[in-house]
Amino acid sequence: MGNDRQVINDAWNIYQAGYGNSMLGRIDAKTYFTRLRDAVVEEYKIQGFCELINILIENKVHLEAIAYSSLNDANQLLSGLPKADSERYIPYIVIPGLIHNQQIAWSDWSAYEHQNSSIYSFQNIYVVLSRTRKAGQNYHVNFLKKEQQSNVRQEETKIMEVQRQAETAIEEAKRQGEIIVAEAQKQAEAMIEDAKIKADKTVAGAKLEAEKMKSEAQANYHKNNRTDTARTLSKEMVQMFLKQERDELKKSIEDDLNVALDKNRKALGQAEAIHNDLCDKTNDLQAAWVKTLSTAIEELSSIKEDFYGHLHRWQVSLYPHELRPLAERYVELYHIVNVDKLIAGELLQLESDKSSSPTMEGLKKLNKTLTTFLRKFELSLNGLDLYVFYPESGSRFDEVWHVLEDDSNFDDTKDYKIKGCMVPGVAKKINDSSEDDVVIQAVVSV
Numbered sequence: 001m002g003n004d005r006q007v008i009n010d011a012w013n014i015y016q017a018g019y020g021n022s023m024l025g026r027i028d029a030k031t032y033f034t035r036l037r038d039a040v041v042e043e044y045k046i047q048g049f050c051e052l053i054n055i056l057i058e059n060k061v062h063l064e065a066i067a068y069s070s071l072n073d074a075n076q077l078l079s080g081l082p083k084a085d086s087e088r089y090i091p092y093i094v095i096p097g098l099i100h101n102q103q104i105a106w107s108d109w110s111a112y113e114h115q116n117s118s119i120y121s122f123q124n125i126y127v128v129l130s131r132t133r134k135a136g137q138n139y140h141v142n143f144l145k146k147e148q149q150s151n152v153r154q155e156e157t158k159i160m161e162v163q164r165q166a167e168t169a170i171e172e173a174k175r176q177g178e179i180i181v182a183e184a185q186k187q188a189e190a191m192i193e194d195a196k197i198k199a200d201k202t203v204a205g206a207k208l209e210a211e212k213m214k215s216e217a218q219a220n221y222h223k224n225n226r227t228d229t230a231r232t233l234s235k236e237m238v239q240m241f242l243k244q245e246r247d248e249l250k251k252s253i254e255d256d257l258n259v260a261l262d263k264n265r266k267a268l269g270q271a272e273a274i275h276n277d278l279c280d281k282t283n284d285l286q287a288a289w290v291k292t293l294s295t296a297i298e299e300l301s302s303i304k305e306d307f308y309g310h311l312h313r314w315q316v317s318l319y320p321h322e323l324r325p326l327a328e329r330y331v332e333l334y335h336i337v338n339v340d341k342l343i344a345g346e347l348l349q350l351e352s353d354k355s356s357s358p359t360m361e362g363l364k365k366l367n368k369t370l371t372t373f374l375r376k377f378e379l380s381l382n383g384l385d386l387y388v389f390y391p392e393s394g395s396r397f398d399e400v401w402h403v404l405e406d407d408s409n410f411d412d413t414k415d416y417k418i419k420g421c422m423v424p425g426v427a428k429k430i431n432d433s434s435e436d437d438v439v440i441q442a443v444v445s446v
Contacts (some may be wrong), residue, residue: 013050013175015067029113031105033086040074044136045143053133060122066109068120072128078135093397107351156294173338174275187263188308191256198249209241323386323415327426330388331379335423337370385429391421391442396441401425403441 019032025037043050053071055061063071072092073084084091095112104112138403306329378388391402397416404410406421425442 011036011043011050012055014039015052027091029066029109030086033066033073033090033236035082036070037074037077039131040071040136041077041139044078044139046140048140050136050138051137053129056122057126057129057133062122063108063120063125065112065120066090068125068128069093071125071132074105075128075132075135078139080130144300148433151296152293155214155289158289163286180270187260191260198252232255232314233407247375247435323384323428326381326384330374330381330426331423331440333377337367337374339423383424385430386426386439387429388424389427389442390424391418393418393420397446401427401438401441402444405443405445419445 006085014032014036018026019029020026040050043052056063058161071091073086077083089105090109093104095102095104374375381387389401397404397417397418399412402418402425421442421444423436423443426440428437430436
């Protein structure tokens with residue numbers, strides 16, 4: 001996701017460079033505050049993690065005041081809250097006074113810079129660092145979602161623009177086709193009208209010629225006194241001439257109509273071919289865009305899964321340093337109260353002696369206090385996303401979650417069922433995983 005982006009001045013380099021004397025090329029405290037805050041926010045936005053925050057937590061580093069103030073403001077921005085007003089005074093830092101706390105102006109910082117109160121111990125800043133890291137991870141996830149949505153909208157806009165251009169081209173082709181068809185029809189009508197005129201003239205001429213021939217035949221009849229022969233000859237000649245003229249006229253009209261229809265069919269074929277070609281190209285282009293978009297989404301999902309897998313493995317590696325000691329103390333206390341039962345044994349022995357003494361009352365009170373503290377301890381673990389689990393009798397034995405009280409005869413080829421739970425285990429909730437992580441296994445018998 002971040003191949004085309006870079007954090008120019010990363011937070012770790014800015015933190016190491018520090019601030020101070022401008023003669024040595026170092027920046028002033030106010031500029032240092034702003035750059036460090038912006039670098040932390042940018043790293044979480046682009047990368048999903050900040051090397052500076054990780055180093056501070058892992059090495060339990062103490063912070064001087066300006067860096068502490070800058071990280072507080074970064075936490076504000078990553079949490080979606082407005083940044084502090086840092087124009088005149090240093091935010092999040094006050095000087096304890098006799099009457100009320102006093103803010104420090106940037107111009108006065110040099111007078112307080114080297115005092116002990118300007119250093120914040122790791123115990124005091126751990127909560128700020130943890131909240132900043134968690135807020136930064138959420139900020140990165142929201143940034144990825146917005147980027148993905150923006151890319152999808154851009155691709156959809158491109159596809160819609162291509163479709164619009166294709167539809168415009170199709171409409172233009174249709175319009176041109178209609179113009180060509182109208183022109184062809186107009187030409188065909190003119191040709192038909194011209195053919196009709198020619199036919200009328202031809203028929204009229206044929207009639208005149210027939211009348212002329214008829215007159216000549218009559219004259220010849222009167223002249224030669226061969227009336228029957230002349231009448232028969234005149235009638236046959238007129239019919240032959242009219243038939244010949246009709247055939248030629250019919251052939252001429254059919255030829256003209258065929259030429260006009262051929263032109264119309266050609267124009268319509270060209271318009272249809274243009275329409276089909278545009279449709280095919282539009283479909284191919286749309287399929288290519290959809291395929292490219294699907295590939296991009298799959299790559300983004302793969303990168304996201306790899307990143308959260310790496311982040312989860314890194315978090316698990318921190319359990320031995322941060323969470324396991326707390327879980328071990330709980331298990332030890334549980335073992336003392338519920339397994340070893342030293343206090344309960346002493347109480348039974350004293351009761352068997354049928355004596356009531358301050359010692360017995362003290363032991364009872366101590367046993368009750370330890371049991372109550374054990375329950376409170378368990379509730380406190382929940383605040384760190386830890387929880388105590390008690391395997392149920394009859395459930396399947398799992399080597400990831402359970403350990404045997406006595407594994408001398410253990411056979412990993414058998415499917416064991418849990419008989420009883422000796423000591424419960426401790427696990428950590430994982431929100432983005434199908435299964436939680438085991439910090440300490442439960443001790444069971446099978």
